[in-house]
Amino acid sequence: MTPLSLAEAADQARERLGTILFTVTVLTPDGGEISRVYSTHPDVYAVGGRKRTDPSQTSPIWAEQVIAGQNPFLGADRAAVRSFFFDWETIESLGCGAIVNTPVVHEGRTIGSINFLGPEGSLDEASVATAVEITQQSAPAVAQARAEVFPETAL
Secondary structure (H helix, E strand, C coil): CCCCCHHHHHHHHHHHHCCCEEEEEEECCCCCEEEEEEECCCCCCCCCCEEECCCCCCCHHHHHHHHHCCCCEEECCHHHHHHHCCCHHHHHHCCCCEEEEEEEEECCEEEEEEEEEECCCCCCHHHHHHHHHHHHHHHHHHHHHHHHHCHHHCC
16 A cells, blocks of 8 residues: 555545545544644645534544544535534535545554545545545554644654
């Protein structure tokens, strides 16, 4: 498996999945927040932007599935996006109505997620498999980005 940089992963997501928005987030060392380390739309979803992992900003079902369970999440339509993401209005303003979130697992631990967003109905179970592949290829780059932001996580 050929490793991908974050920019290469974004290119693969656009080419293979037709994504509009691609972001990479990492868990803070205490796990209390998610911090964005890459974005194809930094004017809207800025690098360095954070959100809490508590229920005020992150769906507990999503956190259990993606962060704790290390399983991808598929929100294939606007209803799913609206149910799970507090920033759904911003997501929809970019023309996105479907999402795949994949956990980034490094040395057995979830260190973040890669977030693939496209038009409503554009992402399905086959898209999840492609997103997982892209995520696996870019996991070393995500670990490196996390270590740059949070040096205490570097091994």
